[in-house]
Amino acid sequence: MSYPCTKTDLVAFxxxxxxxxxxxxxxxxxxFYQPKSVDTKSCATDLVTETDRKVEQMIHSYLKExxxxxxxxxxxxxxxxxxxxVLDNPTWVVDPIDGTTNFVQKxxxxxxxxxxxxxxxxxxxxxxxxxxxxxxxxVRGEGSYLNGERIRCNRAxxxxxxxxxxxxxxxxxxxxxxxxxxxxxxxxxxARG
Numbered sequence: 001m002s003y004p005c006t007k008t009d010l011v012a013f014x015x016x017x018x019x020x021x022x023x024x025x026x027x028x029x030x031x032f033y034q035p036k037s038v039d040t041k042s043c044a045t046d047l048v049t050e051t052d053r054k055v056e057q058m059i060h061s062y063l064k065e066x067x068x069x070x071x072x073x074x075x076x077x078x079x080x081x082x083x084x085x086v087l088d089n090p091t092w093v094v095d096p097i098d099g100t101t102n103f104v105q106k107x108x109x110x111x112x113x114x115x116x117x118x119x120x121x122x123x124x125x126x127x128x129x130x131x132x133x134x135x136x137x138x139v140r141g142e143g144s145y146l147n148g149e150r151i152r153c154n155r156a157x158x159x160x161x162x163x164x165x166x167x168x169x170x171x172x173x174x175x176x177x178x179x180x181x182x183x184x185x186x187x188x189x190x191a192r193g
Contacts, residue, residue: 003088005118010139013067013090017114017126018137020062024055024112025130028097032131038104046170047100052076055096055112063092091117098127108132159190 031051039048056074063070070090092114097103099110108131116124127136136151138144144151156162164187168180 001088002119003090005090005123007139007142010116010118010123013116014124014126014137014139016063016066017092017116017124018128018135020059021112021114021126021128021135022130023062024058024096025128027051027055027058028103028110028112029130032103032106032108032110036104043170043172045101045172047104048076049097049100049104051103052097052100056094059092059094059096059112059114086117086120088119091120093117159187160192162191163193164188164191 028051031049036049036051040046041048053076056076060072060074060077064072067090070092071085071087073084073086073091073093075095093116095113097110098113099107102108103110109129110131111127111129111134114124114126115122121140123140125136125138128134133147135147136144154162166180166184169176171177
């Protein structure tokens with residue numbers, strides 16, 4: 001059964017996600033400059049800190065209080081339980097500190113990522129980097145914004161006109177690394193940078 005959701009509902013969801021992302025940003029920014037207790041999840045390069053867990057709990061509590069019918073999938077919760085279920089009703093998908101390795105190393109390219117699926121389709125996205133104070137927001141059909149200003153994708157049609165950014169991931173499986181680096185070689189031969 002389809003979940004009824006209006007544009008007004010989506011804006012309310014987005015505004016709530018922005019509010020909690022910014023609130024959590026203060027916690028993240030304060031912890032960013034402090035020594036950290038670091039644990040590993042699936043492997044030695046898949047890190048989690050006490051701040052990851054604290055921020056995820058803050059986001060979960062806030063969104064559940066505002067939207068009690070919504071579901072929640074958090075990166076750290078998923079790591080603990082190993083399962084999730086996406087339903088038609090609003091489902092929040094959260095990475096409390098996207099870039100935990102950067103966070104641990106005090107490299108400022110981190111963010112809180114909050115997405116909302118309704119009827120199993122992404123409808124809202126909020127990404128906030130509290131260290132650089134960059135807030136990306138989007139609502140399906142309404143465009144994307146950076147700190148309130150409309151942004152658009154580069155209209156490059158060829159890789160030699162494009163800037164490519166690569167995330168290697170936490171897996172150090174030999175075949176996975178071969179796959180990633182082979183693709184990276186192919187792309188870098190033609191990409192602008």
